[in-house]
Amino acid sequence: GNTKVYNTAGNFTVSGTTAGCVLRSAFTTSVVSAPTVSFTGTASLCNGGNTALNATGASSYTWTSGSTPNATSNTFNPSVNTNVTLTGTIGSCSSSTAFTLTVNSLPTAAITGNATKCFSNFIFSKCL
Numbered sequence: 746g747n748t749k750v751y752n753t754a755g756n757f758t759v760s761g762t763t764a765g766c767v768l769r770s771a772f773t774t775s776v777v778s779a780p781t782v783s784f785t786g787t788a789s790l791c792n793g794g795n796t797a798l799n800a801t802g803a804s805s806y807t808w809t810s811g812s813t814p815n816a817t818s819n820t821f822n823p824s825v826n827t828n829v830t831l832t833g834t835i836g837s838c839s840s841s842t843a844f845t846l847t848v849n850s851l852p853t854a855a856i857t858g859n860a861t862k863c864f865s866n867f868i869f870s871k872c873l
């Protein structure tokens with residue numbers, strides 16, 4: 746068969762002839778732009794924590810990881826830096842964006858100085 750690619754929107758007619766018979770068929774094409782996919786939320790988290798991201802720019806989404814990889818909102822809790830790809834689709838058109846979830850080490854807390862605190866009032870005096 747013959748194939749014709751239409752890359753513009755419009756109304757078209759195709760016709761063919763077989764044994765003297767002509768068949769015509771009309772159709773309309775539309776051009777759909779690929780979605781511009783992005784996300785909101787913070788792509789960094791503390792080790793042991795989680796972060797929630799929300800996809801925007803398309804009608805359906807696929808994440809390469811997370812707790813709900815086929816949803817608009819997805820929660821992540823990796824223990825190491827993790828590469829993630831978010832793909833968004835509108836109809837038959839899709840596009841992707843890639844990013845890294847950065848896992849930050851927890852800070853080390855330390856108490857410095859004198860850990861003893863004395864207090865007094867008129868009735869008694871006590872040292873902790």
